[in-house]
Amino acid sequence: MYKMLVIGLSAGGMPLVKQVLAALPKDYSLAVAIVAHLPQGYESNFAQLLDAVTDLPVTTARDKQPIVAGHVYVAPPDYHLLVEKDSQFSFSLSEDEPVKSVRPSIDVLFKSAAEVFESGLIAVILSGANSDGADGMAAVKQLGGLCMVLNPLDAEFSTMPNAVIRQVDVDYIAGIEDIISLLVSVDEKL
Amino acid sequence: MTVLIKWKNHHIEDVEVSLLLSALKERYGYDFSGYARASLKRRLLALTHEFDAGQLSQLIPIVLHDEKVAQTVINSISVPTSEFFRDPGVWYYLRTTILPQLASFPRINIWQAGCGYGQEAYSLAILLHESGLLKRSRIFSSDINPLFLDNAQKGCWPARYKQPWSDNYARAGGSGVFADFFIENKHDIIIRDEFKQPIEFIQHNLVIDDVFKEMQLVACRNVLLYFGNSLQEQVVNLLTRSLERGGYLLLGRGENIVDLAEKHPQLELLDCSLQLYRKLIGTLDV
Numbered sequence: 001m002y003k004m005l006v007i008g009l010s011a012g013g014m015p016l017v018k019q020v021l022a023a024l025p026k027d028y029s030l031a032v033a034i035v036a037h038l039p040q041g042y043e044s045n046f047a048q049l050l051d052a053v054t055d056l057p058v059t060t061a062r063d064k065q066p067i068v069a070g071h072v073y074v075a076p077p078d079y080h081l082l083v084e085k086d087s088q089f090s091f092s093l094s095e096d097e098p099v100k101s102v103r104p105s106i107d108v109l110f111k112s113a114a115e116v117f118e119s120g121l122i123a124v125i126l127s128g129a130n131s132d133g134a135d136g137m138a139a140v141k142q143l144g145g146l147c148m149v150l151n152p153l154d155a156e157f158s159t160m161p162n163a164v165i166r167q168v169d170v171d172y173i174a175g176i177e178d179i180i181s182l183l184v185s186v187d188e189k190l
Numbered sequence: 191m192t193v194l195i196k197w198k199n200h201h202i203e204d205v206e207v208s209l210l211l212s213a214l215k216e217r218y219g220y221d222f223s224g225y226a227r228a229s230l231k232r233r234l235l236a237l238t239h240e241f242d243a244g245q246l247s248q249l250i251p252i253v254l255h256d257e258k259v260a261q262t263v264i265n266s267i268s269v270p271t272s273e274f275f276r277d278p279g280v281w282y283y284l285r286t287t288i289l290p291q292l293a294s295f296p297r298i299n300i301w302q303a304g305c306g307y308g309q310e311a312y313s314l315a316i317l318l319h320e321s322g323l324l325k326r327s328r329i330f331s332s333d334i335n336p337l338f339l340d341n342a343q344k345g346c347w348p349a350r351y352k353q354p355w356s357d358n359y360a361r362a363g364g365s366g367v368f369a370d371f372f373i374e375n376k377h378d379i380i381i382r383d384e385f386k387q388p389i390e391f392i393q394h395n396l397v398i399d400d401v402f403k404e405m406q407l408v409a410c411r412n413v414l415l416y417f418g419n420s421l422q423e424q425v426v427n428l429l430t431r432s433l434e435r436g437g438y439l440l441l442g443r444g445e446n447i448v449d450l451a452e453k454h455p456q457l458e459l460l461d462c463s464l465q466l467y468r469k470l471i472g473t474l475d476v
Binding site: 076094112 | 231419
């Protein structure tokens with residue numbers, strides 16, 4: 001039923017996203033796309049850092065690349081990442097202006113994925129020190145996707161999860177362990 | 191809750207996008223139908239907000255009858271974003287490896303497709319100047335949009351960009367003072383005339399217009415990103431046919447042409463991370 005999982009994070013989110021990916025089974029049936037705001041220098045090997053902790057293949061998303069279930073894609077530095085719905089699902093990149101001063105923008109990925117996958121989308125916001133992701137999460141909610149936010153009390157930087165909670169009536173506000181169990185449980189191939 | 195309601199009202203249906211694109215094509219000859227949809231929808235949604243319209247489709251009758259509004263829509267679809275020496279590594283490679291190769295040609299013709307606000311064309315001019323090649327070089331900078339061509343020709347940008355662009359220039363191997371290429375006033379930096387002189391700004395539509403002939407270098411960076419698969423392929427064909435044999439094709443770092451190179455046997459991939467190609471010497475144009 002769910003086809004894609006999108007994750008947004010900024011400051012303080014790195015260990016959390018590693019924890020999430022490490023816990024996903026290697027035959028996970030959702031494709032995963034991640035936008036992270038990273039300090040310069042970390043950007044170029046973000047995919048490698050994640051690849052080291054998970055059984056799922058992790059790559060930097062390329063323009064017009066088909067989206068494959070069980071694969072993890074990270075947004076390349078300095079480009080927005082969007083989802084296309086043609087004959088098959090694929091990514092596209094854009095160098096449009098930064099949104100809320102950031103590129104890649106979590107809002108841009110979430111909105112575009114919500115348009116394409118609607119109720120087949122799960123969106124997760126972890127830790128961060130800005131409000132990117134709140135507008136995107138609103139779109140996910142509006143189009144029937146499943147919305148999860150890390151409990152701000154568990155976030156090293158709570159601005160981002162708080163901004164989402166203020167703006168969107170999310171489905172789950174939970175600790176990282178609970179988020180992980182939810183993400184694993186939606187995959188039960190029954 | 192307000193945001194949710196707003197989103198719902200402004201949610202763009204695919205059919206609305208198709209209808210608007212038909213209007214632009216039938217009425218004004220601009221064909222955006224081959225553009226990648228996700229970015230296009232994003233831009234059109236922003237436009238719907240700007241016009242304070244409830245639905246994108248409400249713009250269609252206005253677009254049909256008001257040329258100014260149509261131009262605004264066209265501008266917003268083909269909105270340029272660039273910098274001087276964007277992706278410094280690419281420019282460093284051009285400076286140290288490609289330009290010395292081009293130096294063997296008596297005349298150097300460069301086609302820079304997608305002029306934006308001119309940053310790429312002027313970056314090339316600065317690079318050629320510093321390599322002592324500017325006097326025998328000609329740069330054709332093209333864009334679909336006459337407004338952007340006018341702006342690019344002025345060569346004027348807000349002064350706040352000076353520092354980041356100057357950093358790019360230094361990282362691209364520039365050893366001069368970036369500010370020396372400009373005249374400055376309180377608000378703006380304006381490129382010096384000597385860098386304007388070798389550039390010809392030309393209106394050209396990659397979707398329908400013909401090739402440029404016998405170019406030694408074609409630069410088309412982060413333009414293909416906005417095209418769908420088949421339009422990408424068609425345009426790569428056009429760019430390739432514009433090259434002299436042995437000439438170089440430079441695409442954007444974000445462009446994924448790995449598979450396209452297999453479909454275009456005339457092109458040899460020189461460097462994947464730079465998205466730099468060369469047209470093979472012993473090749474026939476098809």
